[in-house]
Amino acid sequence: MGKNKKLPRPKARLPKGLRDIDAEEIRARDGMLRTIRHVYDSYGFEPLDTPAFEYTDALGKFLPDQDRPNEGVFSFQDEDEQWLSLRYDLTAPLARYVAENYERLPKPFRRYQSGPVWRNEKPGPGRFREFIQFDADTVGASSVAADAEMCMLAADALEALGIERGDYVIKINNRKVLDGVLGSIGVDSDGDDYLSKRLTILRALDKYDRLGGEGVKLLLGEGRKDESGDFTKGAGLSSEQIEPLMAFVVAQGNGRSETLSTIEELVRGNEVGQQGIDELKTIDALLSASEFATDRVVIDPSIVRGLDYYTGPVFEAELTFEVKDEKGRPVRFGSVGGGGRYDGLVARFKGQPVPATGFSVGVSRLYTALSTLGKLEETAPFGPVVVSVFDKANLADYQKLLAQLRAAGIRAEVYLGNGKMGQQFKYADQRRSPCVVIQGPDEKEKGEVQIKDLIEGAKAAASVASNEEWRSERPAQFAVPEEKLVEAVREVIARHET
RNA sequence: GCCGCUGUAGCUCAGUUGGUUAGAGCGCUUGAUUGUGGAUCAAGAGGUCGUAUGUUCGAUUCAUACCAGCGGUACCA
Known part of the structure; x- marks a missing residue:
């Protein structure tokens, strides 16, 4: 290992036999x-x-x-x-x-x-x-x-x-x-x-399902050599x-x-x-x-x-x-x-x-x-609704939208990273969000929000070839008055449930 | 513990009959796109070739040992 002056870094590793659970x-x-x-x-x-x-x-x-x-x-x-x-x-x-x-x-x-x-x-x-x-x-x-x-x-x-x-x-x-x-x-x-003999016999019998009759017989008698060459002493x-x-x-x-x-x-x-x-x-x-x-x-x-x-x-x-x-x-x-x-x-x-x-x-x-x-029920098919951040100066606006969603019992979060709009949508996509809520200056002025249905959009993407088309069409995206936010988000979620 | 197989980029793997700057695909970052996921294109980051010793002018390549992972076996209240 090198002897440079940097602080020695611990290696990020999981001890063997342990697992992280997602x-x-x-x-x-x-x-x-x-x-x-x-x-x-x-x-x-x-x-x-x-x-x-x-x-x-x-x-x-x-x-x-x-x-x-x-x-x-x-x-x-x-x-x-x-x-x-x-x-x-x-x-x-x-x-x-x-x-x-x-x-x-x-x-x-x-x-x-x-x-x-x-x-x-x-x-x-x-x-x-x-x-x-x-x-x-x-x-x-x-x-x-x-x-x-x-x-x-x-x-x-x-x-x-x-x-x-x-x-x-x-x-x-x-x-x-x-x-x-x-x-x-x-x-x-x-x-x-007696005790050790009983133990050996019970162990041998316990292996019946794995080794079969012949294997168990050997273990009860002289012993058994497995395919890897290891020898196990028998009960004699x-x-x-x-x-x-x-x-x-x-x-x-x-x-x-x-x-x-x-x-x-x-x-x-x-x-x-x-x-x-x-x-x-x-x-x-x-x-x-x-x-x-x-x-x-x-x-x-x-x-x-x-x-x-x-x-x-x-x-x-x-x-x-x-x-x-x-x-x-x-x-x-x-x-x-x-x-x-x-x-x-x-x-x-x-x-x-x-x-x-x-x-x-x-x-x-x-x-x-x-x-x-595959016998486990699919749980939580959706991530949270993501309220995108058009301009950090207007965070309070987004927080207000967010509060409405949460009060209505809809799992939601405001984007907390540094990314531009495109990255925010990518993030929402990764989180398996059902939809993104967008409010830029244009929408704000009209008292509206844009709702982007990510699941519908993903389907639409299959038939869109060029980037220009993709962008100009804004698939599965629509505007609603601010006060209809909760209602509209509920509709989007309901559309994709089951 | 014992036996076997495997160790090259974050992942899956090429490659070097021993020779100078070690490759691909996927993924990741950035950009094309100053307000939009996918697709495409471009650029970029990322490797002491598991570790050590030996052989050699020279080792990622060969040998030995060790370590780790996997599999089997043993143990398992």
Whole structure:
């Protein structure tokens, strides 16, 4: 780098994994959030906001150590040297909130919450280090009716967002069933390396949708080498152990009850597994009673979800259609939401068990999917009406016109730049203004204003060849008396709406 | 973390079998038009060819390392 005497300039750059959000996306996203909120509200949940960061130990992370000070989370120290971390989901702060306010909250406590969360991980396609989640949780209800409700909530929310039935599916599984299958093949808490082995197995099963049966088999056995040459160590199971696991993963049948009877066989005799099956059966019955059929909610034994805190039913929302990207390659949108039962989270604070279950919509990812699909409603097709500045000495006149428009509820601004008339129109064009208001000396004298319909004018431009013609014709421009300004602007806007 | 691909103007990309002043289109600025968007025409701004080291008389070009981006994979409460 050069050593000249100029002040070193910072480089204008965005940290990786972060994004700027433009007006169009903000509008669309606000609409999505409103829609989801409406559904959650109708289910009886109450809003809650918590801060962006918390004490690190309250979030459930170990204190950052020297080796990996920021593993997974963004952390920093307060002035009293206590560690703080940006929240990485909305569930951990909820657990803290419930534990801290337990006595005065109604039980069960039902809340929804949306906002950004941060993860210090390698960003990938569709994965960012800051993204928005929208959660609903019921804390203090051990009944699986609460879990069944989460599935209904998820399905209703996706449909309210305009995703048609059949274009999404809510998948359910149960951690207890998974543990039951593990128990029946001899992987249980008696084994010395039980925890790490269970983890490896669950991770392997979780990849079924991506790697397929062969890949998962390798990961359960000796390990797998991927196409880039990287080797992943396997769980080291014998083929007698792998077989029932594979049978379990592919057990999804034609309808929820068929799936259930298949996996019931696989956990036969295992108490925890049977308990999980019974829970799924109850959920199935509740869903069926509410007419949530298998075109909306299925039981999928290959669903695992995060590994740490889920203790019972787990859910995942997936979009099922395929879309092609700019290069014509098919893009699959994976999970756009998920959740499950976490009976141990609040107990971390309180000692006593507090059952809880919840569902989280990945708003950012859903936005990407919907916008790729073109399923987002066009919002704000117009920019503001621009009152042009013919002469800065007469700004007060323009301000008066502007005030009339604003008082009438019309989005409007006076041109605040330095440009000449031509530049002002260019500006208005860029802003997608429906029209420009012009008042030069001639108009002023006659008590008139010129209104230039930019949208009509753009159409007219196609048939105008020469510049002289373009200028002399002044396409789609007309004069009205000053007092008719609002009326005329309304007409122009109305003409182009819908 | 591991593997692979890519790095030339704001964007999309040419190009140099190693040679003096590195190009195009689009975009941007200004003007033709002293009161009018588009189209057209003209002019202009904008690059230490990702960074460093090495080979060489000479490197944007070759080699190595690093960095960044992308993709895959691993991890992901």
